[in-house]
Amino acid sequence: MKKIIVLSLLINLISVGGWAQHTQIFTNSDNQFTQGKELFLERKFAASYRCFEEFMQSVDASKMGQKVEADYYMAANAYELGQENADVLLKNHLELYPYTPFYDAVNNMLGLLESNKKKYKQALEYFNKVDENHLGENETVEFLFAKGYACLQTSNYVQALSIFKNLKEMDTRYNLSSKYYYAYTLYCLGSYKDALPDFLALEDNPAYRNIVSYYIVQIYYAQKDYDQLNDRAERILRDNPDNKNNAEIYRIAGEIAYRKRDYVKAIEHLKNYEKLFPQVLRNDMYLLGMSYFQTKDYTNAVRYLSKVTTDKDEMTENAYLHLGNSYIKLKDYTNARLAYEAALRTSFNKTVREEAMFNYALTSYESTSAFGESISAFEQFLTEFPNSKYTDEAYDYLSSVYMTTKNYDAAYQSILKIKTPNSKLLETKQYLLYQLGTEAFTQNSLGKAIEYFSLSLRSSTTGKYSAECLYWRAESYYRTDKPDLAIRDLKAFFNNSNSKSSANRVAANYLLAYAYFAQKNYPEALNWFLKYTEAETNSGAVTLSDALNRIGDCYFYARNLSKAQLFYSKAVAASPNTADYAMFQSAYVAGLQKNYSSKITKLESLITQYPKSEYTDDAMYEMGRAYLMMDNNEKAIATYQRLLAAQPTSEMARKAALEIGMVYYNEKQNDRAIPAYKNVIAKYPGTDEANTALESLQTLYIEANDVSSYLNYTKSLGHVVKSVNAAVEDSISYLAAEKQYMNGSYDKAIIGLQAYLTGFCPGGKYCTIAQYYLADSYDRADDKANALKAYQAVLKIEGNEFMEEAIIRCAGITYDQKDYSAALDYFKQLQTVAQSTEKKNVARLGILRCSYFLNDYQTTVNIVNEIMSDSRSSAELKSEALYNRAKAYLALKKDVDAAADLKSLAAETRTANGAEAKYLLADLYYRQGKLAESENEVMDFAKKNTPHQFWLARSFVLLADVYIKQNNDFQAKQYLLSLQKNYKPADEIQTMITDRLTAISEREKSTIIN
Structure with missing residues (x-):
């Protein structure tokens, strides 16, 4: 308010009181002021600026009005000249003279300056302060166009539309531009129908042809007027092949070509689109993949369809179906199975689902399906689509699956669901039970093996697999100390017509002989051992020399010493490396024949040739x-x-x-x-x-x-x-405690044995045996702490007959307590005192395990080498020894040696060690960067299958890692998703799967946009 009053007084002073006296004083400045305005109107801005600059230096404070006007013209000249300080001068003018009559002109110029800098938001702040009615005609047009453009750039489409609508009707230099921006603004607002006429009006104008054509095409695309847009799109691409805006036109043209089933042209356009636009739309990837599929380029179909499976929708479902079909054409049945399985995770299209489900079942049958997928797949298909055109075919395949799958349990559980199985299915059922039995036998689960073989024989005692079931059940009975039942089954085996073609027929003679031998029925044992040696054609068979020894034993027990001597000699000749028993027996027989010199000679030869023999x-x-x-x-x-x-x-x-x-x-x-x-x-x-x-x-x-x-x-x-009474008391006290022990009343036996040891030892007749029975009673009562102390007391009794067993039990208890250092000492002690090969092997195995757990890998390797070089080491012992040596070699980073052992173990994946070895071998290859070898190992593992599903599942996770390392996230994802669905246990495998799927999902999001 004060500024208004001062200005008003100043004007009154000039106009009324002092005009005459000031006229003479400021004549020169007036001329400069007038001349400056004239020069400004003549657009001689530099000269005008100098005039006003001189005027401002000489002007009297009383000429406030001219001073305000001169300040404006100086700023306006700077603006017209493009001086860097123009905006500063304009802003200073507004600050010094907030009520300047040039308020609108100055804000307009400031807005235009900000627009030139592409600061449209700031420009609008100035433009919105301008009253266009206070501008000149030319200024108004310039102002409106600039304001409209700023509105457009700041997405203020409604205001922009109003401005350009008015401008396009005016006859100004901005007429065509306004018409374009008006149409463009309507386009941005989605008013395609209203925008189209103005775009069409500009289509033949050279200045706008290269840009409006793109909008026209997109409008026709939005309106689905494909006939109109196709010619225009092709013309654009022909006339402007290098235009940066062609990406979208290629995309649209590719889609139109696909709709018209011109797949070759669709591929051409969509590939060009991909070159120009790095983040390709998911839908267009799908069209490109499908175009390749239709042109039978299945490799590229896989390449592109695999990229669009990021969302759970119908596109993904259909893409997976065609991925599966592409893999079938490429004869890659494993990946086909994974693709079909992936298609089944959604259910948007019933026709697609039916085809995918049948194909999934079919490829599960024809490829590697490790977790019983093929069986469950056919079951699910028949349940979900009972009236499908594929139903009869599915039943035929299901019957075949039962006979070819390695997942016998899944097959058996499936066949149990069939209420009225025909004769073929009954035979299949017997086969599955036979395989389950042999699988359990391999894992040394003999009770379970007997159960499976018995179930198989209940299905049919004359079926195709009945003879094999009888043989293996007999072997299981024999190994569980039931020779009578083994004999029963072996007799039935020989009476079974299928046994004539059995690969186990010769071995059955050997097993039956041993069953009789276990019963001490030496005449029958002799008969069957002789039959075995007559039938065995492999002269190098390990069992041959053993059978010859047993024949010698049978003659020995029958006191036919000459015959016994003959067969012991044959045993020595058959296997010189393991002839120590036969040599000993031969010497013993010589002694019975009173040929003592021969006996001594033979025994000395034995000691010389086999110094480490038992x-x-x-x-x-x-x-x-x-x-x-x-x-x-x-x-x-x-x-x-x-x-x-x-x-x-x-x-x-x-x-x-x-x-x-x-x-x-x-x-x-x-x-x-x-x-x-x-x-x-x-x-x-x-x-x-x-x-x-x-x-x-x-x-x-x-x-x-x-x-x-x-x-x-x-x-x-x-x-x-002691007196007679004391001796009797000693005996009675011991015998009372012993009776409780023999009856299995270990708590009572402990009390009695402790009382005996306290009252009669040392010096008692039964002290040693009482101490051992006390230790064993504690052991059987599961009081391991006291058992260990009692066994240690036994060990202090030098030279006693329970020494070996006591050491074994001390070693076992400390091993179970994970006190591997103490256990190792006991096993080493056992190795020193053990008399039999069996107990020496127990010692070696204990040393092997303890040294491994104590990270003494070199000792592990050394003891394994000793085990492997001993021809008497059992197959089971050698298998565990190899397993430990392989892991020791891995720890020692001796990869070549580790690989050799792992390969040997991995040949039998039905065992726990073999299954883990197969995984470790694949993992070793992976860590060495041998990705192809790692993949091959996993695939072979899946083909062989295993009852130890954890290691197979872990191998599939490793396979995903192989694909991830090869930048093949799609392949990795499919294996992980399949594993997630088919591997049931809730263990660390599930966590591994989730972690990898999450990482893959993040990578997918960064490459494909929806």
Whole structure:
């Protein structure tokens, strides 16, 4: 308000009071002011600016009106000259003179400056302050056009439309541009029908032809007027092949060509669209893929259709169907199955679903389906589409699936659902139960194997697989110590007509012989062992030399020593590497034939050739016996002492030590007999030999009339010579506790045995056995802590007969407690004292496992090498040894050695170790960058299948990783989704699947737009 009053007073002063006196003073400045305005009108802006600049330097403060006007013209000149400070001058003018009469002109110029800078939002802020009625005619047109354009650029379409509508009706230089922008604004508002006439009016104008044609095409596309747009689109692409706007025209032209079934042209246009637009629309990818499918270019069909399966909609469903069909044409049945399976995850189109479901079932049958998919697929199809044109074909395939699948359990469960199976299905059922039985047998689940074989035989005792079921059930019975049932089944096997063609017929002779042998029915055993050796054509068979040994044993038990000798000799010739038993038996027979020299020679040969044989201690003991029979006591004693030095903890050593005392006693060398007997008592306390030695000592001391020395000696041992009543009490106390133990009343046995050990030991007759029974009672009562202590007490009794078993139990308990260091010590101790091959192998296996868990991988490798080089090591032991060595090699980063072991193990995927080895081999290849080899291993694994589904599932996750590394997310995704559906356990596999699918989904979103 103050500014208005001052300005008003100033004007009054000039006009009324002082005009005359000021006229003379400012004459020159007036001329400059007038001249400046004239020059501005003549558009001589630089000269005008100088005039006003000079005027402002000399003007009197009393000429406020001229000063305001001059400031404006200076800013306007700067604007017209394009000076950098024009906007500053214009803004300063508004700030200095907020009520300037040039308010609208200045805001207009500021708006135009912002528009030139493409700052349309700021431009509109100035334009909206302008009253167009205060502008000149030319200024008004310029202002309206600029404001309309700014509105358009800021998406203020309604205001822009109003402005351009008025301008296009005016006869100005902006007429055509306004008509274009009016039409364009209508286009932006979606008013295609209203926009089209103006676009058509501009279509032949050279200035607009190259741009409006694109909008016309898109309008016709939106209106689905394909006849109108097709010619225009083709003309645009022909006349302007390099126009940057052609991407959308190629897209539209490609779609129109597809609609007209001109798939070649559709491919041409859509490929050009793809080149110009990196983020291709999902629908157009689909059209391109389908065009390739229609032109039988199935490789490219797969390439593009696989990119559009990102959403759960009908497009994805149909794309998967045609992906499957493309893979079929490419003979890639595995990927076809995955595609059809993916199509079934949605249900938008029943026809598509029917075709996809049948094809999925069909490809599951023809390809690798690891989790019983083919069976469930046909079942689902027949349930969902019972009246399909494919129904009869589906039933035929389902019957075939039962016979070809490796997922026997899924097939068996499926066939159980059929209420009235025909004869063919009954035979199939028997086959499936037979396979389930052999699978369980391979896993050493013998009870389950017997159950499956029995179910199979209930289906038919004369069917195609009945003979095989009888054989394997007999083998299972034999291994579970039921030789009578094994004999029953083997007799039935030989009476079964199908056995004549059985691959197990020769082996059945061997098994039946052993069943009789287990019953000690040696005549029958001999008969069947002989039949086996006559029928066995493979002279290198491991079982052949074993059968010859058993024939020798049968003759031995029948006291036909010459025949026994003959077959032991044959066994040595058949297998020189494992001839130690036969050599020992042959020597023993020679002894029975009183040919002691031959016996000694044979035994010495055995010891020399097989120094690590389990029969070396027996051989030395029997050699000593032979010398005794030849009355060569000196050599007998020397041989016994040799045994004591070589294997002091063996059972034969105890006997040899006692024999030495007895030899000296018989020779009346009491001075040597006494220390010999004391040696037995000292080294083997608590054993029968020690008790015998003590009794013999008593006899010697009595004969020498030196009872006091005997009593002093026994006292030093902790023994007290008991009265008859005390001896009876000792026996009664022990026998009472023993009875509870034998009855399985372990809690009561523990109490009784502890009481006995406290009351009568040391010195009691039964101390050693009572200590062992106490340990075993704790063990059976599941009191492992006390069992371990009791077994350790047994180990402190030197030379006792329970030493090996006590070590085994200590090792087992500490191993189960995961105290692998302690367990390792026990297994090493067992390896030292073990007499039989069986227990030596237990020791080796224990050392193997403990060293692996203790990360002592080199020790693991060393013990495995020892196991593998021993021809007596069982197949099961060698399998576990290989497994541990392979993992040790992996830990040692010896990949070549690891791969060799893994390959050997992976040949049998029905075992747990074999299944894991197959995965580890594929994983090893993956980590080495051998992606093709890794993929091949997984595919082979799926083909072979396994009851250990975790490792197969883990392998499929690895397969997805292979594809991801190959930038093939689509393939990886299909395997993961299939695995997610078909692998049932809720374990870490599901987490692995989810993590990978999430990552794939994120990558898909970045490449395809909807």
